[in-house]
Amino acid sequence: MMIYELKNGKRLSIRRAQERDAKELVEMYNKLGMESDNLTFGVDDYYLNVDQEKNLIYNLNNRDNCIYLVALIDGKIVGNLTFIASQRKRLMHRGEMGIAVLKDYWNLGIGNSLMDYFFKWVQSTEKIKKVELQVREDNIAAINLYLKWGFKFEGKISKGIMVNGKYYDLYYMGRTIGW
Template structure:
């Protein structure tokens, strides 16, 4: 567990998700989907049922090369970061990361704290060597955050996302750990 002081003087606790978080994670996943069009799903489209989310959290809590972290302010989950890696030997060294933050907590350092905590975990697990992520081309705050943490744009998926009848390219960003 890590504690960060945010720009608004609130304390953010970051810890691994536990199965008791299942309902709250489902709720914030749907809430954040209604607050931004930067995710791969929109409000009401979150792809996991309660049982699937419970199983997912349970499976990741003991994983050495995948994780699910939650950010908590005043006892409420307000953000999460997930990292999924393969169990296959040839692919276990890399995975895909995703971050979600409730809109009320944008711009106060939650994303920065999540990245810092996640990268500490990734560097310490002894397996992870490469982190990939996808980000919409016009999500400048997220791209800026990733660049500050040493990610690089490695590719572009043209017309990778369709939102309100408009196509957006998606950047593939990556970071190699030393």
């Protein structure tokens, strides 16, 4: 576990997700689906139930090239970061990162803190050589965070996501590690 001080002076704890977090995570995802149009799911569209979330946490915790992080303020989960890499030998060195923060906690530095913890883990594993992600073209705050952490634009997925009947392009971004 690592502790960070946020812009509002509160303390943020970041640690690996545990199976006991599954119910709170599913609730957080369902709330996020109502709050943000930047995610791949909307209201009542998160695809895992509590048991499936427990299984995901268990599986990711038992793989050395994946991580599932939770960010907590006063013991409440307010955000997370997942990194899921392949089990195929030719692809084990790369994976996709996703990050989400509840709207009430935007602009406090939680995303930056999650990235700090994540990249410290990446350096410690020496297994991960490429981090990839997709971000909606108009999610400027997220794009700026990713650029700050060394991500580069690698492509664009035209009409990559549809929200409320409108299509948006997705930027494909990546960061190589140690090359």
